[in-house]
Amino acid sequence: MNRCIIDYKTIKSAQPEIISRIIEINEESPNCFREMDHLLRSDQVVASFILRVANSPIYNRSQPIRTLPIAISLLGINIIRSLVILAFSRSVFSKSKNALVCKHIWHHSLLTAIASYNICSELGKAEDCEEAFVAGLVHDIGKALLFTHVRKDYMDALTYALENACSSKEAEQKFMGTDHYQIGEQAVREWKLPPQFQLYVGTDLDQLLPGQIDNEILLWLAIANSLIKGAGIGTNPCDPAIRKEKLMAYGLNEEFSDHLLDEAFFQKLINDEIFQFCAHDRC
Numbered sequence: 001m002n003r004c005i006i007d008y009k010t011i012k013s014a015q016p017e018i019i020s021r022i023i024e025i026n027e028e029s030p031n032c033f034r035e036m037d038h039l040l041r042s043d044q045v046v047a048s049f050i051l052r053v054a055n056s057p058i059y060n061r062s063q064p065i066r067t068l069p070i071a072i073s074l075l076g077i078n079i080i081r082s083l084v085i086l087a088f089s090r091s092v093f094s095k096s097k098n099a100l101v102c103k104h105i106w107h108h109s110l111l112t113a114i115a116s117y118n119i120c121s122e123l124g125k126a127e128d129c130e131e132a133f134v135a136g137l138v139h140d141i142g143k144a145l146l147f148t149h150v151r152k153d154y155m156d157a158l159t160y161a162l163e164n165a166c167s168s169k170e171a172e173q174k175f176m177g178t179d180h181y182q183i184g185e186q187a188v189r190e191w192k193l194p195p196q197f198q199l200y201v202g203t204d205l206d207q208l209l210p211g212q213i214d215n216e217i218l219l220w221l222a223i224a225n226s227l228i229k230g231a232g233i234g235t236n237p238c239d240p241a242i243r244k245e246k247l248m249a250y251g252l253n254e255e256f257s258d259h260l261l262d263e264a265f266f267q268k269l270i271n272d273e274i275f276q277f278c279a280h281d282r283c
């Protein structure tokens with residue numbers, strides 16, 4: 001087992017210094033909006049991506065967002081920074097030709113984010129939808145960092161987890177001596193993301209503790225994560241009866257559980273503009 005060293009300041013993408021500097025922006029600084037705008041303008045790929053996602057139905061503003069300053073002012077520094085992390089993940093996974101990685105990390109994260117948003121919306125929690133979406137985007141960022149920094153060991157762990165039907169944490173600890181929860185929590189600290197993001201990246205969503213269920217964002221995220229993993233995206237697929245049992249264990253009634261498990265709901269996620277835009281970019 002090799003020692004796992006993650007350089008949180010080095011993001012392996014087309015322009016790593018730009019993304020790293022955006023992540024490091026201090027939201028308390030009086031110049032934070034100006035800094036963000038300046039940095040985004042220097043990377044047209046990331047800037048175009050931000051505007052594309054900002055104009056998707058996920059953010060559903062009353063009028064089109066045509067410029068970066070408007071996007072930053074309407075969405076806020078933290079959402080923009082989270083979308084930059086999404087752009088980082090997209091740049092990493094769009095270059096990968098490994099079907100397992102694309103399916104079980106990249107597609108899983110995208111679909112979990114979109115499912116979190118839709119579940120939150122359908123339960124009448126419109127005010128929480130955007131954060132539920134962002135929570136889904138970043139919840140497995142630790143896996144992306146492990147993949148970029150210790151690729152061979154991470155691939156050995158992923159393959160082992162799938163072949164032995166064990167948890168990703170168990171496999172990662174076996175091969176790397178750390179896991180994506182620990183790496184994700186450290187990334188949140190290094191990147192100065194909001195403290196609640198440590199919950200999203202550092203919680204075992206398959207085993208929420210009683211107190212954690214009271215956090216509604218975390219609950220929607222756990223339900224979405226279970227739904228997508230049960231479909232075989234993120235781990236091996238589950239029997240439909242087991243999938244339903246898991247959803248109801250989070251407090252959902254039978255009718256809503258059946259709705260989420262219906263093929264029409266899953267197809268809605270697959271057809272979402274963001275998934276179609278991000279998932280099929282050479283991956």
